[in-house]
Amino acid sequence: xxxxxxxxxxxxxxxxxxxxxxxxxxxxxxxxxxxxxxxxxxxxxxxxxxxxxxxxxxxxxxxxxxxxxxxxxxxxxxxxxxxxxxxxxxxxxxxxxxxxxxxxxxxxxxxxxxxxxxxxxxxxxxxxxxxxxxxxxxxxxxxxxxxxxxxxxxxxxxxxxxxxxxxxxxxxxxxxxxxxxxxxxxxxxxxxxxxxxxxxxxxxxxxxxxxxxxxxxxxxxxxxxxxxxxxxxxxxxxxxxxxx
Amino acid sequence: xxxxxxxxxxxxxxxxxxxxxxxxxxxxxxxxxxxxxxxxxxxxxxxxxxxxxxxxxxxxxxxxxxxxxxxxxxxxxxxxxxxxxxxxxxxxxxxxxxxxxxxxxxxxxxxxxxxxxxxxxxxxxxxxxxxxxxxxxxxxxxxxxxxxxxxxxxxxxxxxxxxxxxxxxxxxxxxxxxxxxxxxx
Numbered sequence: 166x167x168x169x170x171x172x173x174x175x176x177x178x179x180x181x182x183x184x185x186x187x188x189x190x191x192x193x194x195x196x197x198x199x200x201x202x203x204x205x206x207x208x209x210x211x212x213x214x215x216x217x218x219x220x221x222x223x224x225x226x227x228x229x230x231x232x233x234x235x236x237x238x239x240x241x242x243x244x245x246x247x248x249x250x251x252x253x254x255x256x257x258x259x260x261x262x263x264x265x266x267x268x269x270x271x272x273x274x275x276x277x278x279x280x281x282x283x284x285x286x287x288x289x290x291x292x293x294x295x296x297x298x299x300x301x302x303x304x305x306x307x308x309x310x311x312x313x314x315x316x317x318x319x320x321x322x323x324x325x326x327x328x329x330x331x332x333x334x335x336x337x338x339x340x341x342x343x344x345x346x347x348x349x350x351x352x353x354x355x356x357x358x359x360x361x362x363x364x365x366x367x368x369x370x371x372x373x374x375x376x377x378x379x380x381x382x383x384x385x386x387x388x389x390x391x392x393x394x395x396x397x398x399x400x401x402x403x404x405x406x407x408x409x
Numbered sequence: 410x411x412x413x414x415x416x417x418x419x420x421x422x423x424x425x426x427x428x429x430x431x432x433x434x435x436x437x438x439x440x441x442x443x444x445x446x447x448x449x450x451x452x453x454x455x456x457x458x459x460x461x462x463x464x465x466x467x468x469x470x471x472x473x474x475x476x477x478x479x480x481x482x483x484x485x486x487x488x489x490x491x492x493x494x495x496x497x498x499x500x501x502x503x504x505x506x507x508x509x510x511x512x513x514x515x516x517x518x519x520x521x522x523x524x525x526x527x528x529x530x531x532x533x534x535x536x537x538x539x540x541x542x543x544x545x546x547x548x549x550x551x552x553x554x555x556x557x558x559x560x561x562x563x564x565x566x567x568x569x570x571x572x573x574x575x576x577x578x579x580x581x582x583x584x585x586x587x588x589x590x591x592x593x594x
Binding site: 369 | 493495496497498499501502504505507508513555
């Protein structure tokens with residue numbers, strides 16, 4: 166399916182809600198759960214989820230949602246995750262990705278990391294504009310969501326490894342954050358993914374500088390590089406967690 | 410472990426020319442990151458082996474490629490495992506700051522190649538692969554992240570035997586993979 170057709174699939178509001186819900190979970194989502202989240206009947210959700218899968222916007226698999234396996238564990242259920250394929254449409258046709266890759270390649274060859282980081286830092290500051298320094302993680306999440314980072318809060322208990330988002334309760338924008346201090350904002354999406362894959366140190370360094378500019382260095386939150394597979398390379402944490 | 414699932418492992422060598430001697434204060438941030446990053450490598454999914462100098466925790470004391478050139482030689486189960494460690498772990502921070510500590514290399518300074526599972530590549534073997542990459546560009550014998558070959562392609566290629574030695578290839582090959590991914594340039 167062509168990108169423009171796939172994207173047009175999201176015009177349907179129910180389909181769009183289902184897609185956005187699945188995408189936001191960052192894990193496999195069953196039909197019942199998706200139906201409930203979108204506020205529609207299970208059969209309707211199943212229909213739309215399968216249409217989204219056909220369009221290549223979601224991927225489906227089957228899992229035993231009970232977490233058990235072997236005989237007696239129950240029938241496998243159909244589950245959905247967001248497809249990793251990137252879709253974009255430009256009208257008229259433009260090709261900024263090729264431009265970005267060529268510029269990145271030239272910057273890499275010329276060793277322009279520092280220059281690029283300086284420019285990214287200035288851009289981040291400009292994006293923040295005259296707004297006061299970011300007040301906290303909640304506000305940081307809004308700013309990041311606006312820029313396509315798909316932020317989520319990773320919770321406390323000094324957990325080195327929370328073992329995947331599975332058990333974590335979602336964070337409602339409105340909900341106050343409670344609990345342990347070691348909370349950080351992580352990001353499911355890298356807005357620069359395609360270039361970052363080809364030029365990781367250069368582009369990830371640029372991304373960090375951009376976010377440093379966006380959040381400032383004297384505010385209550387700060388950006389730090391903490392890369393892990395499948396996510397953006399940066400985390401945002403409250404500055405009090407660290408000296409500074 | 411699924412050792413039998415991986416008949417071939419991916420070896421990688423990268424070389425980096427120091428801007429300052431190792432005990433120079435300007436190198437301190439790099440030196441401080443060595444132990445934690447190496448420990449992260451040892452515990453990373455898909456990690457198989459890395460070169461370590463006898464009696465040391467790493468290979469930075471070995472200088473087989475020149476007095477001021479540190480080498481990094483390791484083996485991984487898959488290319489994805491190596492990529493994730495290189496660019497999606499604490500190692501990325503070292504890469505991000507590479508220009509503070511290392512010279513920019515004009516030639517390729519990272520090379521990947523497939524080895525039989527269980528094989529521990531020697532430094533000489535690794536440097537040979539780098540020379541191959543620099544001379545001939547990426548091939549199933551010696552490649553980069555951006556121009557990778559599968560283990561199957563490499564196996565097929567091996568049966569065909571090595572190519573002739575074009576002396577001037579290094580110069581005339583034009584875009585010898587200046588390709589950035591995976592480089593400490």
